[in-house]
Amino acid sequence: xxxxxxxxxxxxxxxxxxxxxxxxxxxxxxxxxxxxxxxxxxxxxxxxxxxxxxxxxxxxxxxxxxxxxxxxxxxxxxxxxxxxxxxxxxxxxxxxxxxxxxxxxxxxxxxxxxxxxxxxxxxxxxxxxxxxxxxxxxxxxxxxxxxxxxxxxxxxxxxxxxxxxxxxxxxxxxxxxxxxxxxxxxxxxxxxxxxxxxxxxxxxxxxxxxxxxxxxxxxxxxxxxxxxxxxxxxxxxxxxxxxxxxxxxxxxxxxxxxxxxxxxxxxxxxxxxxxxxxxxxxxxxxxxxxxxxxxxxxxxxxxxxxxxxxxxxxxxxxxxxxxxxxxxxxxxxxxxxxxxxxxxxxxxxxxxxxxxxxxxxxxxxxxxxxxxxxxxxxxxxxxx
Amino acid sequence: xxxxxxxxxxxxxxxxxxxxxxxxxxxxxxxxxxxxxxxxxxxxxxxxxxxxxxxxxxxxxxxxxxxxxxxxxxxxxxxxxxxxxxxxxxxxxxxxxxxxxxxxxxxxxxxxxxxxxxxxxxxxxxxxxxxxxxxxxxxxxxxxxxxxxxxxxxxxxxxxxxxxxxxxxxxxxxxxxxxxxxxxxxxxxxxxxxxxxxxxxxxxxxxxxxxxxxxxxxxxxxxxxxxxxxxxxxxxxxxxxxxxxxxxxxxxxxxxxxxxxxxxxxxxxxxxxxxxxxxxxxxxxxxxxxxxxxxxxxxxxxxxxxxxxxxxxxx
Numbered sequence: 001x002x003x004x005x006x007x008x009x010x011x012x013x014x015x016x017x018x019x020x021x022x023x024x025x026x027x028x029x030x031x032x033x034x035x036x037x038x039x040x041x042x043x044x045x046x047x048x049x050x051x052x053x054x055x056x057x058x059x060x061x062x063x064x065x066x067x068x069x070x071x072x073x074x075x076x077x078x079x080x081x082x083x084x085x086x087x088x089x090x091x092x093x094x095x096x097x098x099x100x101x102x103x104x105x106x107x108x109x110x111x112x113x114x115x116x117x118x119x120x121x122x123x124x125x126x127x128x129x130x131x132x133x134x135x136x137x138x139x140x141x142x143x144x145x146x147x148x149x150x151x152x153x154x155x156x157x158x159x160x161x162x163x164x165x166x167x168x169x170x171x172x173x174x175x176x177x178x179x180x181x182x183x184x185x186x187x188x189x190x191x192x193x194x195x196x197x198x199x200x201x202x203x204x205x206x207x208x209x210x211x212x213x214x215x216x217x218x219x220x221x222x223x224x225x226x227x228x229x230x231x232x233x234x235x236x237x238x239x240x241x242x243x244x245x246x247x248x249x250x251x252x253x254x255x256x257x258x259x260x261x262x263x264x265x266x267x268x269x270x271x272x273x274x275x276x277x278x279x280x281x282x283x284x285x286x287x288x289x290x291x292x293x294x295x296x297x298x299x300x301x302x303x304x305x306x307x308x309x310x311x312x313x314x315x316x317x318x319x320x321x322x323x324x325x326x327x328x329x330x331x332x333x334x335x336x337x338x339x340x341x342x343x344x345x346x347x348x349x350x351x352x353x354x355x356x357x358x359x360x361x362x363x364x365x366x367x368x369x370x371x372x373x374x375x376x377x378x379x380x381x382x383x384x
Numbered sequence: 385x386x387x388x389x390x391x392x393x394x395x396x397x398x399x400x401x402x403x404x405x406x407x408x409x410x411x412x413x414x415x416x417x418x419x420x421x422x423x424x425x426x427x428x429x430x431x432x433x434x435x436x437x438x439x440x441x442x443x444x445x446x447x448x449x450x451x452x453x454x455x456x457x458x459x460x461x462x463x464x465x466x467x468x469x470x471x472x473x474x475x476x477x478x479x480x481x482x483x484x485x486x487x488x489x490x491x492x493x494x495x496x497x498x499x500x501x502x503x504x505x506x507x508x509x510x511x512x513x514x515x516x517x518x519x520x521x522x523x524x525x526x527x528x529x530x531x532x533x534x535x536x537x538x539x540x541x542x543x544x545x546x547x548x549x550x551x552x553x554x555x556x557x558x559x560x561x562x563x564x565x566x567x568x569x570x571x572x573x574x575x576x577x578x579x580x581x582x583x584x585x586x587x588x589x590x591x592x593x594x595x596x597x598x599x600x601x602x603x604x605x606x607x608x609x610x611x612x613x614x615x616x617x618x619x620x621x622x623x624x625x626x627x628x629x630x631x632x633x634x635x636x637x638x639x640x641x642x643x644x645x646x647x648x649x650x651x652x653x654x655x656x657x658x659x660x661x662x663x664x665x666x667x668x669x670x671x672x673x674x675x676x677x678x679x680x681x682x683x684x685x686x687x688x689x690x691x692x693x694x695x696x697x698x699x
Contacts, residue, residue, distance in 0.1 A: 018532050026545070132418050139419075139686070143621055143678035147632050147646060148671030155660040268686070276695045322539035326629055340540055341633060344547045352544050356537075363535050 008371055012364050019360045023353070024069055028062065078354035083346040089354035092339065097362075098186035099169060100335030103251060104324060105193075107258035112313060115263040119270020119309075120302045123278065124293075135271075138264030146323065150257050150330035157253055164253045167332040174246050178239060185243045192234060196227035254331045261323060269312055273305040280304070310374050317363050317370075413691045420687015426680035430490055430673070437487035445484065452488040452640045455480045464654070467665055474665040477652050482645070482665055486673060489641045493624050493677060496557050500623035503561025504569060505616045511566065512573030513604045516581055517596065526570055533567040539626060546635035553638055556630070560623050569615050573608050580607045610692045617685030621678045628674045645670035 039049075053059050057068055072078070078089035118138075122131045141149075158166045165171065170182055203223035210216040235241040277283065278301055286300045325337030332338065336355055343351035414420045441447065449457045456479040457463075457471070463479040465471065473482035515523040538560075545551070545559065580586070581604065589599050630636050631643025634651070638644060649655055649666035660667060 015528065015532055015535070018528065019535070022532065027548075135419055135686070136422065136683070139682050140675065140679050143625065143675060143682050145625070145628055145646075145671045145674040145678075147629070147650075148667070148675065151655055151660060151667075155657075159657050159660075272689075272693075279695065318535055318537045321537035325537075325539055325543070329633070337540070341543060344543050344635070345633075347547065349547065352547060356540055356544050359537055359540055360535065363537070367535065 004375065005372070008368060012368055016361065016364055019364070020070065020073060020357065021066075023357060023360075024066055027353070028065075073357060078357065079350035081343075081348055081351040083343060083348035083351065089351050092351060093336065093354060093358050095183060096334060096336050096339050097358075098183055098190060099333065100324060100328070100337065102186055102189055102193075102247075103254055103328075103333060103335060104258075104320060105190075106251065107255045107262070108320060110255065111259040111262040112266055114259065115266025116270055116302075116306070116309065118263065119267040120274060120297060120305070122267070123271040123274030123305075124297050124301075126275070131271075135268065138267045140264075141260050142262075142264035142268075144261060146257075146261060146326040147330055149261065150327060153253060153257050153260075154330070157256075165250050169247060169250050169333050170243075171246050171250070175243065178243065180240065180243060182243075182247070185240055185247060188240050189244055189247065192231060196231060199227055200224055254327055254333055257331075258323065258327055261327075262320075265316070266309060266312075270305060270309055273308045274301055277301045277305040307374075310370070313370060317366050321359055321363065410691045414687050417687045417690040419683045420690070423680040423683025423685075423687060426676050427684065430494070430677050430680070433487050434490040434494055437484070437491065440484075440487075445481075450481050450484045452480060452485040455484065457481070464663055464666060473669050476645070476648060476666055477654070478648075482669060485640055485645055486642070486669055489645070489670075490673070492553055492638075492641055493627070493674075496553055496627050497620035497624040497677075497681065499554075500557040500561040500564070501616045501619035503558060504564035504567075504619045505612045507562065507565025508567075508569035508573050508615070509605060509608055509612045511570045513577045513600050513608060515570070516574045516577035517600055517604060523574075526566070527574070529566055530568060530570045533563060536563065536567075538563060539629060542626065542630060543633070543635060546630065551630070551636050553627075553636075553641075556627060556636060557623065560626055564619055564622070569612075569619070572615065573612060576608050576611050577604050580604050610688075614685055614688045614692050617681050617688060620681040621685070624674065624681075625678050642670040642674045 050059075057065060060068075076090050078093070081087050081089050081092055084092060118134065122134050125131060154166060158164045175182070200220070200223050204220045207216040207219035210219065235245050280301075283296060283301050286296045291300075321337070324335065325341055327333070328335045328337040329341055336359060340352055340355040340359075343349075343355065441450065447455070449455050457475060458479075460471075460475060460479070463475050464477050465475045467474045471481050471483065473486065476482055476485070511526050515526045541563070542551075542556075542559065549555070551559070586599060586603055589603055594603075627636070627638075627641065628643035628646075631638060631641050632647050632650070634647050636643075646655075646667060649663070653659070654663045654666045
């Protein structure tokens, strides 16, 4: 296991290096340099531009610039934002990241689960009306023009029905009474959610070997209820919980949008994967043994069909970031995606490039985590 | 002598007949998938829309009024005006005909989608076949590159690129095509090419003295092509969607497209609150067109999937 991890880590470092080099090459391939932005500005004479060039090291040979670039990134020095001057880029990214992570993690888990369940069912009931209608609906939502869909949902649920706030991620009227930053609350949400998930997962792993199956189920269910109870208690009684409720209220609609857009792809993948697994001999053997239909579907076919889906789960991370930029813009959710877009619209190149570099690094590490998960799920994979 | 001439028909005729027969079998499978024909129907519908524009422009429409970018109808007192017999989908806030914009953009969307997907598939097929055939360093290099490209958030990258480069319809298609071509498609096509590479006829071609180039072009690539065609459909969807989103953000240097129509409605405040339904013709036709055309190519792709991938068949 350790050898496997080291190998993956080495691969990731190489991939990261290629990624950073590609970005550098693309930046260098652009004509001119950053001081060209000031070429028409009478307040900055050519001498001042030369000074800026010298200060930024742009008069040095390309190779030195490249080394400097790698060094800056590895030390977390991503420059200073133009539009939010004088805040360092890294500081801004650190501030916006938890918002994106909370939103996405929740949406991703929901739609992955939904796609898995639906795909399982439509593959089992192949050829019926349900299959065709859900395929068409799934494809329609998977390829839907996200801004339109998001605005439509806002119109229906926030404007017409008034169930949810129209945009943004907090309600200032509530927050002005407390001296707590939103980031602290986001971090707490992540912490509590992560702890609860870990607790349930550990209970499940230890309990699944219990001899009467019912004890195992009860233990898992018990841990689930316990965590839900603790979370409910935290939300209901503490100040942070009260503020977290506000954030969660703002989160429902974006999560719903992301879910409706995302589940279709997984549903179709799961269907294809299931159709291949159903032909395997062990599924036929399970059927011939006279096991109930549901047991064959869930325990024999779906478990093995899950593996390719996990792979695509890893590969789809980049798509998720892309979808996030659109969704964050529509809902004015100030995460990494919206930051990147507004940085571009305000010609704040350091922030935009910093966000891009950081997104790549983040995706790579998510990739690593998913890889470990995959190796855990599929014992056939040798760690080596 | 006479009898022999009757017995052998020319080779091209045999080939044509075989091709026709396999086409009929595949069409039957495609039709059976049910979802494929739905997509094909939608594509044909948009194809007709694209043809409608030049015809109407040449015959009925007055360019001064109906030009999608510079037209203005001064006979209508208030813009945006709701649909009427003169303007089938109404006019936008600048007095331009929405239906003309819609049909004008259809052609560009088709061009962009197909062109970008073609570049992607061309590069992907070539790279996939070459890395499967040669293996070794070439293979490792392209596979690692594909790993990186797959991790690339394409939209984020294009957004950053749009700040540094003037992206119009052609350059966008080329950029999307090239990035896509080195991405995941090479891995899929490579694994397909690997299974072709071990077939006996490749061995036979080598023994007969075929060069590497000859074997790749005449034996490996034709056997990978069906799968390439399948991925081309999915890539068309991706390209059209990407263009629409970038246009919606106002990052492209394009005069008119479906995404721009939505952007115009957005920046002039017609997508806020009640306006979403009150001025529906500014928002819905373009958005629905994007969604439907993207879905259509995806559905056709899935229909082809049932042909190409025998494990998905019912029998």
